[in-house]
Amino acid sequence: MEISSAHSLSASAPTTRPDGSASPKPTQAELAKVAQQFEAIMVRQLIAPAIEPMMSGSSLGGEKSGGDSGGGVYGYMLTDVLSTSITQGGGLGLAAVITRQLSPRAERKDLT
Secondary structure, eight states: OOHHHHHHHHHHSOOBOTTSOBOOOOOHHHHHHHHHHHHHHHHHHHHHHHHHHHHHTOGGGOOOOSSOOSHHHHHHHHHHHHHHHHHHTTTTSHHHHHHHHHSOHHHHHHHO
């Protein structure tokens, strides 16, 4: 599915909650926050394979220790902090594209 068709689907989707009440449209700040969080998830997925060898003890040809040294927990924490820092510092530019795509057409002029 193309992104433009996905936007048209989301724009035509009903804005009511299951209980029948109307749901408010998200603000630009909320859209930007969600887009940044999604970009952090994507960056985390890209960084994780690079961090894993360092945390498993097998980096630089070292032998992996027999016991669990907790590298998995620290590896996740390191990956999480790095991905969040990268996206807060401007990231890959994916958050801006997602925000622009999710914004109504009238508000897109302000984002470019």
